[in-house]
Amino acid sequence: MLSMLPQVLIDGLTLGFMYAVVALGYTMVYGILEFINFAHGEIFMVGAFVGTEVLLITDSLGALEGMNPFVAFLITLIISMAITGLLGITIERVAYRPLRNAPRLVPLISAIGVSFLLQDLVRFTEAIARNAFILNGPQLFTGKFDLGFAQIPSKSIVIIVIAIAMMVGLSLFISKSKWGIAMRAVSQDQSTASLMTINVDKVIMLTFLIGSSLGGATGVLFAQNYGSIDPFIGFILGMKAFTAAVLGGIGNIKGAMFGGVVIGLVESLAGAYMGQLTNGAFGAEYKDVIAFSILILVLLFKPEGLFGEAVKEKV
Amino acid sequence: MKKRTHLGILSAVLAVGMALAGCGGGGSSSGGGGSEPASSSGGESSASSGGSGQAASGGTLEKILIATQTPLSGQQSNVGDSLKTGAEYALKLQQDEFKKMGFDLQLFPQDDQADPKQGVTNAEMLVSNPDVLGVVGHYNTGVSIPASAKYDSASLAMISPGSTGVQLTEEGRKAVHRICARDDQQGPKGAKYAMEKLGVKSVFFIHDKTAYGQGLADQAKATFEKGGVQVLGYDGITQGEKDYSAVLNQAVSKKPDMIYFGGIYPEGGILAKQARDKGFEGYFMGGDGLDSPELIKIAGAAAEGILYTSITGDISGTDDGKKWQEDYKAAMGKNAENYSVYGFDAMNVMLDGLKRAIEANGGKKPTREQVLEAVHSTKDFQGKFIKVTFDEKGDNEYADVFIWKVNNGKAEYVERVE
Numbered sequence: 001m002l003s004m005l006p007q008v009l010i011d012g013l014t015l016g017f018m019y020a021v022v023a024l025g026y027t028m029v030y031g032i033l034e035f036i037n038f039a040h041g042e043i044f045m046v047g048a049f050v051g052t053e054v055l056l057i058t059d060s061l062g063a064l065e066g067m068n069p070f071v072a073f074l075i076t077l078i079i080s081m082a083i084t085g086l087l088g089i090t091i092e093r094v095a096y097r098p099l100r101n102a103p104r105l106v107p108l109i110s111a112i113g114v115s116f117l118l119q120d121l122v123r124f125t126e127a128i129a130r131n132a133f134i135l136n137g138p139q140l141f142t143g144k145f146d147l148g149f150a151q152i153p154s155k156s157i158v159i160i161v162i163a164i165a166m167m168v169g170l171s172l173f174i175s176k177s178k179w180g181i182a183m184r185a186v187s188q189d190q191s192t193a194s195l196m197t198i199n200v201d202k203v204i205m206l207t208f209l210i211g212s213s214l215g216g217a218t219g220v221l222f223a224q225n226y227g228s229i230d231p232f233i234g235f236i237l238g239m240k241a242f243t244a245a246v247l248g249g250i251g252n253i254k255g256a257m258f259g260g261v262v263i264g265l266v267e268s269l270a271g272a273y274m275g276q277l278t279n280g281a282f283g284a285e286y287k288d289v290i291a292f293s294i295l296i297l298v299l300l301f302k303p304e305g306l307f308g309e310a311v312k313e314k315v
Numbered sequence: 316m317k318k319r320t321h322l323g324i325l326s327a328v329l330a331v332g333m334a335l336a337g338c339g340g341g342g343s344s345s346g347g348g349g350s351e352p353a354s355s356s357g358g359e360s361s362a363s364s365g366g367s368g369q370a371a372s373g374g375t376l377e378k379i380l381i382a383t384q385t386p387l388s389g390q391q392s393n394v395g396d397s398l399k400t401g402a403e404y405a406l407k408l409q410q411d412e413f414k415k416m417g418f419d420l421q422l423f424p425q426d427d428q429a430d431p432k433q434g435v436t437n438a439e440m441l442v443s444n445p446d447v448l449g450v451v452g453h454y455n456t457g458v459s460i461p462a463s464a465k466y467d468s469a470s471l472a473m474i475s476p477g478s479t480g481v482q483l484t485e486e487g488r489k490a491v492h493r494i495c496a497r498d499d500q501q502g503p504k505g506a507k508y509a510m511e512k513l514g515v516k517s518v519f520f521i522h523d524k525t526a527y528g529q530g531l532a533d534q535a536k537a538t539f540e541k542g543g544v545q546v547l548g549y550d551g552i553t554q555g556e557k558d559y560s561a562v563l564n565q566a567v568s569k570k571p572d573m574i575y576f577g578g579i580y581p582e583g584g585i586l587a588k589q590a591r592d593k594g595f596e597g598y599f600m601g602g603d604g605l606d607s608p609e610l611i612k613i614a615g616a617a618a619e620g621i622l623y624t625s626i627t628g629d630i631s632g633t634d635d636g637k638k639w640q641e642d643y644k645a646a647m648g649k650n651a652e653n654y655s656v657y658g659f660d661a662m663n664v665m666l667d668g669l670k671r672a673i674e675a676n677g678g679k680k681p682t683r684e685q686v687l688e689a690v691h692s693t694k695d696f697q698g699k700f701i702k703v704t705f706d707e708k709g710d711n712e713y714a715d716v717f718i719w720k721v722n723n724g725k726a727e728y729v730e731r732v733e
Contacts (some may be wrong), residue, residue, distance in 0.1 A: 004568040007593075011560035123388070134390070134581065136612050151594065228585055228613045232391060236555055249681040271561020275550060284562040285524055287550030 006150035007274045009265070014156040014225065017163035021218045022241035023248070023256035025172065025211035031187045031251040033206050035104060038092050039091060040215055042118035047216025049122055052137035053078040054286055059138050069140040073158070073224070080220045081213035088212025088306050089205050097201075101230040110258060113235070123231040134230045137223050138237040146174020159221045167257050174253065179206060187251070232312020240267075240291070247295050249305025258306065327705035354694075375417035377680050378475040381406060381665060382441050383464065383658070384434060385453025387426035389557070390581045393609050394654050395454055397594060398476050399424050400647050401658025402451045407646065409663040409666050416673060418680065420666075422446060427458050434458035447471065448686045449665045451658065456480025457526040459491075465488040472687040474665050477655035479626065480527045481534070490687060494661050494703050495626040496714035498527070500655035501602055502534025502577075504716040504732040505624035509573055510542045513598060517545040519571040521562060521586060523578035525552040531602045532577030547571045552582060559586050560593070567593045579604040583621075584613025598622060606653055611724055621721045622729075628717045629728035630700060639699060660698035667696055 022044050029037040054076045065070060098105045123307045126133040141155040162174050174180035186203045187192040194200045222237070225230050243265045249254025271287040298306060381404045386395035413420040424443070427434035434453055440449045442465050450466060450473040453459045466473045467488040475483070475493040479501055484491055509515040515578045518539050522532035529551070540546060547569040550562050559582075566574055566592060572596065574590060576583050590599065595688050598620070603719040605623040614621065630636035630653070643651040668690030672681035675689065696703045702713040718729040 004564050006567075009560070011558075011564065015558055015560075065487070093673070132393070132609070132612070134609060134613060136615065153592065155731050222557070226585065227588065227615065228557065228581075232390065232555060233557060268561050268564075272473070272564045275548060275565065283548075283550040286566065287561055288553065 001150065004272060005171075006147070007266050009139060010150060010152055011263040012217055012268025013261065014264070015063055015268060016261035017160050017221055018218050018225075018260075019241045019244045019264050020257045020260025021163050021166055021214050021221075022028040022237060023244040024167070024253060026242050026245040027152050027248075027250055027256040028211045029209050030245070032204055033096075033107075034251075035096075035107050036111070036242070036250075037096075038238070039095075039109065039114040039118065040211070040241075040293045041234035042115040043088055043091075043212045044215040044219045044222070044237060045229070045234035046087060046122060046254075047084045047219025048229045048233065049126070049135065049219070049231075050083050050216065051076045052135050052229060054079050054141070056135070064138065067221045068167075073140050073155070073220075074246060077162070077220050080216045084216025084219070085209045085213035086144065088208040088215075091212075092205060092208040097204075109211060119231045119234070126231070133284060134228060135223075136228050139227055145169055155220035155224055159225055162217070166217060167283060168254075170210065170214070170234060171253065173210075179203070181293050195219075228304070242293065243295050247298055249307040252307045255307030261292075263291050266294060288294065290298045319478040324506045330362055333495040341472075376414060376417060376521045378421065378446050379413070379448050379669070379680065380421050380423040380444065380446045380617075381669075382423040382425055382447050382450045382452070383660070383662075384425045384427045384437055384441075384450055384458075385658075386429035387424070389428050389430075391429045391454065391579060391617045393456060394477070394580075394607050394652075395426070396649075397427070397652040397654040398452075398454060398658035398661075400649055401643075401655035401660075402476075402653070402662040403658075404643055404647050404670045405621065405659045405662035405666065413666075416670075416678065418673070425452070427453050427455075427462070429455050429458060429460050431461050434462040435465060438462040440658065442466065442471060445480060448669060448683060449474070449690070450679070451476060451665055452662045453478060455525070455527060456483050456530070460526065461487065462546060463488050463491045465696045466660065470683045470687050472665070472668065472683070472690040474661045474690065475481075476661035477603070477626070477654060478492075478527070480530045482526060482530065482709050483685060487708075489709075490704050492693075492699055492709040492711075494664060494711045494714070495603075495657060496716050497710060498534045498602070500533045500714065501624050502531050502536075502627065502643040503538040503715050504573075505600060505602065505718070506535045506538035506542070506544075508624070508718050508732055509575075509598065509622075510539070513573070513596065515539075515544060515572040517547050517569075518573045518575050519569060520549040520567065521559075521576045521578070522549075522551055523554050525554065525578070528576075528578035529606065530577070531604075532575065535575055535602075552586070554578075554582060556582075557585060559589055561730060563590050563593055563595075563654065566590065567684050571597055573598040573600055575629070576601040576605070580607045580610040584618070585619055588615040598654050601622075603627070606719065606726070607654070608726070611721060611726070620725070623719050624732070625653065625717050625719050626714065626730065627656055627717065628700065630656055632728060636700070656700050660701045660703070663698045664693055664696055664703050675733045 025040045091114055095110045096107050099110055123133045141158055143154040145152045182198045182203050185198055187199055192198050240263055244259035245256045248259030267287045270285040270290040275283045275285055385398045388394050389575045410420050425437040427437055454477045456478040459475050460483055463473055467490040473490050477495055478493055479495055479498045481497050481499050520532045520536055522528040540635050552559055552562055576586055583601050587599045600622040603625045606625045611618040640651045669686055672685040672689040676685055692706050704712045706712055716732050719726050720729050
């Protein structure tokens with residue numbers, strides 16, 4: 001029973017780091033605007049499609065054959081991040097900025113509208129271009145490290161390394177750079193920040209740019225890990241990432257990272273061991289119940305989330 | 316002023332978003348208007364072109380709509396479209412015949428999105444339209460059951476081409492019919508094949524928690540248990556997810572001879588792929604939900620050797636079937652899939668019932684009750700590929716189960732299970 005534990009942990013970590021990076025997008029926007037960008041899951045999905053399309057097109061041109069997989073992967077990642085970053089800015093400009101002073105529910109509804117729009121736009125374009133909207137992209141990393149007690153797919157390592165790199169980069173950016181300091185200032189008090197010659201609109205745009213490009217990059221990682229994507233992957237993953245953000249304390253960056261990894265691990269462990277521990281009464285289908293129960297428990301006893309004390313230091 | 320324009324843009328975006336999201340519902344109404352050319356050239360009479368078939372002059376055709384209800388959008392739209400196109404083809408072939416009888420027969424395709432809520436909403440709309448005299452649908456058992464309650468209350472005949480879940484016809488609704496096999500035929504026959512021909516000794520079951528998927532897994536499990544096969548596990552997954560490593564870690568670590576999956580191809584393909592990635596070497600088997608070329612695209616190389624029971628037999632195996640496939644492609648511009656056959660023959664059964672109802676009614680447009688009565692009494696009807704006799708419950712007495720296997724990137728017909 002314990003023999004599969006290393007495998008379970010590796011799968012859980014891979015999943016958890018993906019949740020964590022997507023959760024960052026939710027938490028950053030919330031930290032600045034106090035509004036939940038429900039279209040973020042769809043931005044992640046667009047990132048997955050852009051990445052897969054880039055790989056499919058280079059493959060059909062025959063260019064992928066001789067290319068170093070890491071180079072191909074980095075190029076894909078950069079293109080996808082650029083496009084989803086721009087998409088995030090556009091969405092903010094068109095769908096959220098005009099509503100900034102409206103009651104909070106209004107931009108939320110707008111976000112849900114955007115998320116439908118993106119789902120169906122991708123579905124239609126793929127259906128027209130490829131006659132199918134479930135895309136199966138080329139896998140760049142197919143190797144495995146056999147450790148005897150567990151098999152680590154090389155793609156898991158790539159995913160975890162890139163996710164950690166993105167998270168460390170973001171933390172440094174926010175704590176050290178001038179723009180990062182401006183972001184923190186805006187999240188604390190928009191009007192005072194604007195008196196300190198901070199261009200609030202620009203800071204908000206930057207937040208969407210970073211959050212969305214991180215989401216898009218995760219989409220590429222996701223497509224590499226599972227190979228098959230469809231326009232609806234953003235919904236469930238977005239829900240879980242949002243849960244992770246709330247679990248860690250929404251608005252708190254470290255909290256989002258921690259929450260993501262916890263949700264991923266809990267899901268993986270519950271899925272693998274629930275059935276055996278309860279003697280088959282509760283099977284793997286209850287893994288989400290466990291993950292969400294943990295969320296409810298945390299919220300009951302610590303409504304601000306696990307890392308919620310640092311309310312002042314949100315973003 | 317500026318604010319107002321922004322709001323305008325936003326509401327436009329929202330409106331487009333909502334329209335796109337909802338367009339699956341009623342986007343495709345059959346353009347019946349085009350088939351009623353105004354016989355008189357007088358300008359005044361053509362102004363009242365709103366009502367259909369109200370000008371009861373000798374030449375006008377009475378309108379009859381036969382609806383299809385299948386998932387035309389979403390993950391399962393591939394199968395849904397095959398079913399719809401098959402039904403459309405059957406209807407096209409008989410349109411002229413109905414015209415001679417004085418009826419304008421049209422297809423009325425609906426998109427149930429594989430979603431029970433959407434299926435019921437569509438069903439209410441169909442029931443309230445008096446021109447609709449029959450429904451070919453649905454694909455998912457979980458959608459068929461709630462929608463059939465609506466059809467039954469209006470005595471609207473329904474023929475499902477692909478809902479195999481046992482419960483559907485056990486609810487005792489008269490309007491319900493299906494031409495495919497039931498899961499208590501399909502599951503046990505698949506299990507029998509696995510035990511007798513493959514020598515499987517231990518099985519791990521995975522299902523997708525739907526009425527169809529879990530039902531099928533339960534049926535197969537019962538037969539396996541009766542045959543003394545060891546059941547190593549029984550677990551559910553969530554439709555629409557992509558990461559099934561949690562369940563698969565458990566399944567693969569127990570080294571079963573076979574993983575049996577009750578569910579549909581989007582999940583089936585991913586499960587097969589991730590199981591092989593984790594070093595699973597046994598058989599992978601499922602039901603007719605796996606019967607789609609998409610399965611092979613999704614699973615890639617891992618699709619090799621996947622077995623599934625299907626309610627559709629080999630159509631390209633005979634010259635007659637090959638010719639039908641060619642004609643189908645020429646007429647509809649799409650390849651005939653296995654499920655096209657079921658859409659095609661479900662429609663044929665429906666139209667046969669409709670014709671008998673018209674005859675019984677002296678050539679006039681029959682009521683829904685009359686159509687239902689005629690469909691229900693279908694006996695020894697030979698469709699293109701499927702023979703149909705409905706029993707009291709609405710099941711087809713001639714329904715068969717076939718084994719298919721993926722070989723060299725293509726699904727190959729193996730045999731008919733006795």
